[in-house]
């Protein structure tokens with residue numbers, strides 16, 4: 001495969017403009033008010049795949065948002081790569097913390113992106129990274145270099161749990177059959193330290209509700225004599241971790257895969273500066289489970305975090321009141337071989353069992369998914385490694401990530417193939433946060449690297 005660099009240099013401005021127009025559509029899957037925009041985005045992806053040379057591009061209807069599917073089969077005896085990505089984005093709030101409107105993309109230089117970064121919701125997660133694949137496809141088809149078969153499957157519900165995609169995959173195993181799944185929806189260590197994501201954490205997400213008195217009460221008249229749901233909820237949450245930051249739910253760690261000292265020593269070789277880490281997010285020191293390093297805490301160890309908590313009076317001034325109810329949203333990041341449904345049940349049983357007299361507790365499970373690890377001796381991993389070597393000049397480091405793409409474990413179960421995670425974002429790109437951005441250099445480097453993966457994967461599959 002010839003280097004895509006000259007082609008990219010020639011079409012760079014158009015590649016950026018096309019991504020910018022995609023980023024202008026607020027495809028927020030979590031908010032029904034944006035349903036039309038989500039659907040419109042699917043149409044834009046469909047025509048972009050057609051222009052990039054895919055045959056038989058379709059909008060596949062599901063019980064939820066549509067899945068865009070396209071393929072190009074050049075020879076059934078050649079390998080097939082299935083590309084997955086998502087066109088939905090996270091809600092942009094808190095909107096007042098954005099320096100420019102989330103759906104009006106602008107390019108600005110930053111310390112880590114001296115060539116500029118595109119600021120917009122979804123620029124890195126995942127429209128920008130997904131669109132690299134569309135442009136890489138365009139390069140290979142227009143220059144007559146596509147070396148194998150390709151299938152694209154781009155969904156619109158990743159940020160809300162991929163329920164419809166699960167439904168679609170279970171019903172279309174034949175159509176989706178492939179030799180490897182390729183995803184760019186993760187990150188890398190730094191622009192001069194390429195890495196390949198070899199693991200994703202699982203997830204169990206629950207909402208809890210603590211109810212005390214049947215109405216809000218005067219905190220003087222009743223205070224001290226009744227259980228205050230907010231006091232109770234915060235005590236219950238605090239008891240879920242001990243002084244070593246171990247999670248106290250009985251059975252929580254039973255199935256956790258423990259890494260050997262050799263594996264941990266290997267992980268510790270990845271470049272990491274605790275000082276830079278702290279500085280980048282404005283903290284004095286890190287915090288977490290005793291006896292584990294920061295990189296272990298955020299990748300190979302499970303967690304329990306409150307994502308939101310509310311109840312009572314939060315308006316201006318002071319109101320003396322004991323609220324009738326208190327609520328929290330809690331996420332547990334899971335590792336191999338924890339089962340997310342089992343963990344959800346353990347949480348529910350434990351949380352209800354620690355409720356004191358005077359309140360009732362309800363636990364509502366949301367979505368979840370299994371953790372995933374991919375081996376580094378597969379053809380897919382080796383091909384990805386060579387691809388990075390050819391465009392970055394360095395062999396990439398395997399690295400397990402703390403984030404989750406729950407559908408990946410399901411892909412392996414239903415489609416029986418491994419996933420290769422070639423992410424080109426940086427942790428500092430602020431995905432899910434205000435001022436999300438994606439480096440122009442990263443975007444173009446992705447477009448350059450992806451065709452090399454196609455080449456090596458095809459060559460090594462022979």
Ligand code: BES
Nearest residue numbers: 125158159160161185186187401403404
């Ligand atoms: N692309 C992210 C996941 C990710 C980001 C993994 C960076 C590794 C590195 C994905 O869109 C995401 O946000 N996933 C959610 C889970 C989902 C069920 C809402 C997450 O990790 O919180």
Ligand code: MN
Nearest residue numbers: 125126158185
């Ligand atoms: Mn994503």
Ligand code: MN
Nearest residue numbers: 090125159432
């Ligand atoms: Mn996301």
